[in-house]
Amino acid sequence: MNDGFLPFAKPFIEDEEINEVVDSLRSGWVTMGPKTVKLEESLAQYTGAKNIVAVNSCTAALHLSLLALKIGKGDEVITTPYTFAATVNSIIHVGAKPVFVDVERETANIDAGKIEEAITERTKAIIPVHYAGQPCDMKEINDIAKRSNLKVIEDAAHAIGAEYGGKPIGHSDNTVCFSFYATKNITTGEGGAIATNDDGAAKMAKIMRLHGMSADAWKRYTNKNSWYYEIEECGWKYNMTDPQAALGLVQMKRLNELRDIRIKYAKMYTNAFKELEGLITPVEKPDRLHAFHLYPLLLKNYDRSEFIQEMSKRGIGCSVHFIPVHLHPYYRRTMGTKEGLFQNAEWFYNREVSLPLYPKMSEADVQKVVEAVKSILGA
Numbered sequence: 001m002n003d004g005f006l007p008f009a010k011p012f013i014e015d016e017e018i019n020e021v022v023d024s025l026r027s028g029w030v031t032m033g034p035k036t037v038k039l040e041e042s043l044a045q046y047t048g049a050k051n052i053v054a055v056n057s058c059t060a061a062l063h064l065s066l067l068a069l070k071i072g073k074g075d076e077v078i079t080t081p082y083t084f085a086a087t088v089n090s091i092i093h094v095g096a097k098p099v100f101v102d103v104e105r106e107t108a109n110i111d112a113g114k115i116e117e118a119i120t121e122r123t124k125a126i127i128p129v130h131y132a133g134q135p136c137d138m139k140e141i142n143d144i145a146k147r148s149n150l151k152v153i154e155d156a157a158h159a160i161g162a163e164y165g166g167k168p169i170g171h172s173d174n175t176v177c178f179s180f181y182a183t184k185n186i187t188t189g190e191g192g193a194i195a196t197n198d199d200g201a202a203k204m205a206k207i208m209r210l211h212g213m214s215a216d217a218w219k220r221y222t223n224k225n226s227w228y229y230e231i232e233e234c235g236w237k238y239n240m241t242d243p244q245a246a247l248g249l250v251q252m253k254r255l256n257e258l259r260d261i262r263i264k265y266a267k268m269y270t271n272a273f274k275e276l277e278g279l280i281t282p283v284e285k286p287d288r289l290h291a292f293h294l295y296p297l298l299l300k301n302y303d304r305s306e307f308i309q310e311m312s313k314r315g316i317g318c319s320v321h322f323i324p325v326h327l328h329p330y331y332r333r334t335m336g337t338k339e340g341l342f343q344n345a346e347w348f349y350n351r352e353v354s355l356p357l358y359p360k361m362s363e364a365d366v367q368k369v370v371e372a373v374k375s376i377l378g379a
């Protein structure tokens with residue numbers, strides 16, 4: 001198992017997580033049930049959001065958020081090309097049109113100063129993506145949304161545990177979508193959640209996550225005589241399961257601790273790299289806490305593929321976040337996007353390499369990465 005290779009990512013799963021999952025299996029509740037409700041309560045308490053809807057992925061959370069906010073055919077939704085395909089696909093799935101706005105070079109987050117020129121009378125929502133775990137310029141974005149009467153759905157797949165203006169991400173009047181995918185800051189294997197203060201949207205998302213059945217229809221299993229349900233909408237099958245929620249419940253207890261290890265390791269990287277000629281370390285903007293889901297390092301003039309190969313030779317896995325959405329064949333083919341359209345996204349992508357950053361790493365592992373980077377750059 002331990003061949004000395006440091007993988008790019010690894011979940012933090014200990015006996016406590018395993019025991020809680022086993023407890024769920026022994027209880028017989030293997031689909032959505034009491035542990036899912038407990039996880040929703042835990043997330044509500046942490047974020048301060050009025051409602052949490054747990055689902056089976058952040059992709060489902062984004063899709064249901066758009067549906068619950070009645071965004072669909074003929075509508076436009078603004079987001080950035082510097083994200084995972086899921087953000088954009090969810091917009092396409094409801095029949096709306098994604099409209100890309102370029103990112104800033106400092107953070108790879110949406111450039112709030114460029115949003116207004118992309119708004120048309122069809123625009124219904126903005127989906128900012130908190131890239132790498134650093135919150136976007138939410139004050140500016142919320143002001144624009146208010147002026148133009150737009151909804152804001154935050155893609156917070158990287159940002160559980162991050163803070164903006166002293167408040168946890170999820171504590172806002174926006175709809176906020178989290179991911180608990182295997183590599184994210186906390187995991188349920190696969191999973192996600194919607195945070196919203198809008199009771200109507202939460203109710204609709206709950207109906208739509210389970211076939212369109214009247215809210216909390218799963219409760220009928222707890223009551224022997226309750227066989228009756230009604231389908232109110234044409235919904236989806238997006239519910240979380242209790243074994244997933246069991247994992248998430250223990251991860252929630254560790255959330256701040258795990259985040260703080262990420263922040264500590266990110267600082268170690270930045271201290272080691274900030275004086276090196278050929279590198280640009282992550283910029284942290286004021287008034288927010290970066291949750292450091294990723295450590296995106298920018299190479300000024302070293303070939304990125306060669307760098308990743310050299311890291312691999314030294315026993316270290318790296319990755320790249322993201323291949324800009326507008327460069328993938330599907331979007332080129334269907335939306336006519338092409339190279340050159342979003343120059344900051346492409347600038348960031350051409351230089352970016354994500355270093356391993358997770359709490360299962362030891363400080364010695366961090367040091368190993370630092371030494372490898374230095375030796376490759378000849379520093």
Ligand SMILES: *Cc1c(COP(=O)(O)O)cnc(C)c1O
Pocket residue numbers: 056057058059060083084086087129155157158178179180181191192
């Ligand atoms: C991981 C990710 C998603 C999708 O999350 P899933 O839980 O895997 O569906 C969405 N947006 C971004 C930015 C992501 O990194």
